[in-house]
Amino acid sequence: MRTPDAVPPLEDITGARQELTVVLPVRLRQAPPWPEGPFPFELGTRRTDAPTRATYFAPASARALYGAPGRPRRWHLPLDTKHDGLHLLGLELLRAATARDPEHALAVLHFHAERPLLPVLRALAGRRPATPDEPPAELTGPLDPAVLLDGVADVQDPTAPFAIARPYTIAFLSPKPEHTPTLRTGPEGELPATADHWLWQLASRSTPQDFPLAPETAREQLKDTVRISADWSALVLRQGAAFLGHRPDTGEGDFYEFGALHSRTVYLDALLLGSLQRDHIDELTDELSDVFTSGRRLARRVARLERSIALFRSGYWRQHLTAHGPANELLLAFQNQHRLPARFNEILAEAADYSRLVQTQESQQISGALGVLTILGLPLGTALGILQVLDDHSVSHLLLALALSIAATAAALTTRYGRLVLSSLRGRERGE
DSSP: OOOTTSOOOGGGOOOSEEEEEEEEEEEEOSOOSSOBSSOOOEETTEEOOHHHHHTTSOHHHHHHHHEETTEEOEEEEEEEEEETTEEEEEEEEEEOOOSSOTTEEEEEEEEEEOSOHHHHHHHHTTOOOSSTTSOOSSOOGGGOHHHHTTTTEEEOOTTSTTOOSSOEEEEEEEOOTTOGGGOOSSTTOOOOHHHHHHHHHHHHTOOTTTSOOOTTTHHHHTTTOEEEETTEEEEEOSSEEEEEESSOOOSTTSHHHHHHHHHTTHHHHHHHHHHHHHHHHHHHHHHHHTTTSSSSOHHHHHHHHHHHHHHHHHHTOOSSOOSOHHHHHHHHHHHHHTTHHHHHHHHHHHHHHHHHHHHHHHHHHHHHHHHHHHHHHHHHHHHHHHHHHTTOOOHHHHHHHHHHHHHHHHHHHTSHHHHHHHHHHTTOOTTO
């Protein structure tokens, strides 16, 4: 039983500052009639529009996230909607088209949470409500994404390609003085173990009852924790990320205003780039599985696959995202959670094997063609050479020589060598 002065569990706590970003896959019907660029949050004189954010990223990454002049990829719409303890500030659309799914996009919803944050995250994760007071399992009413995006985009069926089982969430929570489980013992003091447990709950969208973290594997589960500074930490998991403060939030003008801004702008964009990479690697994996669906045009399929890999590497595959350290660490953590480096290396290795196979088949076909020329030309050349040596100009003898050379060629093609030549010319092995 809890004592009266004990800190309540995280699911009962409302932080001093609570921000929530929800990312979900959609199918884009048309370019929305909204302002271009990412949502331009403002803090004092700072405005986080596309030119400002692009300074944090390499040019190729910036083009993937924000587009280029004349080729927009991102739009935003400011809103002011409150419902069920959530305040919707606005939404964004990021075109995430791939070769096989040109309508694929990501919708980004920006919320301020005015009630305990963990129950909201649990609801978005589709977990069973712990109490009757918890919010419904989906965003409903005026916050329903299908309503917000009506006429612009369709929310994808979770079973569709590239869809994730539940919306990806990015939570930010700064503590109050009484939230001792996450507070350092002084500016340079150690973090209590409960701080990372809170961080895990926010990122995994679960309570200890939903997912008890085993002590034997806790270190491995928390290995991707990013210590941004002494003030706050971040954790990236497969279905969510979280930012948690480690000193009390003093309110307006506090550093956490800047931290919250970064969590829903630059750090959000790092995770969005990871999502784009994951979707393209999913498509490359699917393309690999289609290489042998037809016995014909293998060379063309492999060439198309190699081109897709080259386009992905030049436009999306970045592990060094920016000179801004935490954004790089967040992207690497996302990639590790989805095994993207290992999966891409496997794709490269498999594509190289297919390329060698195509080269081998082409060499066999060339050898087969030369063998056919040899089989066809040798008897005929021999016959004509004999007639020339004998100085025989008889038409009947010439026709007889041609007939004999054709018969010799047909006989040669029935031999084991002849069959191998024809098989090589067809690009098939003898046993097929």
